[in-house]
Amino acid sequence: MTANSVCQHQQVARVNGVTKAGTFAEPRGAMQRTLPHICFELRAKIDAFLAEQTDDHVLRNVQNQVTMSMGVIEEALRRYGFNHLSLSYNGGKDCLVLLVLIMACLPAYASSLPSPSLGPATTDTAAATTAPEETATSPTAPSSRLQAIYIVSSDPFAEVEEFVAESTKQYHLDLKRYALPMRPALEAYLKDRPAIKAIFLGTRRTDPHGEFLKHFDPTDEGWPQFIRVHPVIDWHYVEIWAFIxxxxxxxxxxxxxxxxxxxxxxxxxxxxxxxxxxxxSKFRPAYELRDDDEERLGRD
Known part of the structure; x- marks a missing residue:
């Protein structure tokens, strides 16, 4: 896929200047982009965003939050290693931001390791058909997919299920799905993936039980034991949407x-x-809400 075809696709996928929600389809006849391509594209977008000079105080706050969160992610990668980390993912806005930030951190992490621990992607089915200009310019990137766990609601929205499936494919996640309550789901996951030492969570301070959490916290007594990593814990609601x-x-x-x-x-x-x-019967979009304290008014 050439740069022009990517731009043309993105223009088609936008509504009112914003990427249409849930739009992941590639141009007709195109192959799915490889994991390295996704990682480097996201890193380039974030680097460009961080380099912006803006008078918007919300965007300046987001820039600071991104820098802090990526530092936490990089520390987690150093402490535990890519193969011992996972992401709790349910398609929601907070874990979506976290997913993008993790992906953007992977190229630098991969390039810091001696070969052949991580190298150019060869396990993706699309790798063999990657355009020459992509493979020629792609530095080191992880060949393994990011491990993730999806704990499914007892009555999930069809739209959430669809988005999780689409984004799992888009971001090449190694996702395990459990239609269980949280504790038995985590027990089952760690049994299936015993190498996992830490799990990234998209928890924020305004979430239930989030007030006193730190960036790195062990699970509570009586729960499956791993380290909970909270890179976006200090983000505010408007900052999440400003980033997205x-x-x-x-x-x-x-x-x-x-x-x-x-x-x-x-x-x-x-x-x-x-x-x-x-x-x-008529509602404005979620990104027009401003107050953290009103975020969960739609939840029982």
């Missing part, structure tokens, strides 16, 4: 319908703070 929209990252369609925190069908509804003129 600035970098034009596809997101779950439910956020366009006024949902601000995604759970299951039975306990999640559009956020009443986003109702248009008091009409409970």
């Amino acid at each position: 929209r600035r970098l034009q990252i596809p997101f779950c369609e439910l956020y366009n319908r006024g949902f601000t925190s995604l759970g299951g069908v039975s306990n999640t509804r559009p956020n009443p703070a986003l109702a248009v003129g008091g009409d409970t």
Whole structure:
């Protein structure tokens, strides 16, 4: 895929200047991009964003948050190693931001290791058909997929399931899916993947039980034992959305319908703070909410 074809595809996939939620389809006849391509593209986008000079205080805060979070991710990679890390992923906005940041950190981590621990991707089915200009210019990148766990709600939204499936393919995740409560799901996952030592979580301080968490925390007594890594713990709601929209990252369609925190069908509804003129059948998109304290008004 040439740079021009990528740009043409991105233009088609945008609505009102923002990447259409849930849009992952490649141009007709194109092969899925390789993992190194994804990682380096995201790193380039983030580097360009961090280099921006802006008077917008929210974007300046996001730039600071990105720098801090990537430092935490890089520290986790140094402490535990790529093959001993996983991501808790459910398609929500917070873990989506975290996923993008992790992907952007992988090229530098891979290039810091002696060959052949990590090298050019050869396990992806699309690798053999990668365009010459991509392989010629791609530095070292991880050949292994990022491990991830998806703990499914007892009554998941079809839109969430679709987005998780699409984004798992897009970002080449090695995703294990468990339709179990959280504790038995984690027990089953660590049994299936005993090498896992730490799991990245998209928890923020305004989430339940998030107030006193640090960047690195062991699990509580009585729970499966691993280190919880919280790179985005100090991000605010508006910063999450500012990052997603600035970098034009596809997101779950439910956020366009006024949902601000995604759970299951039975306990999640559009956020009443986003109702248009008091009409409970029309809602503004999630990224128009401003107050952290109103984020979970749509959750029972």
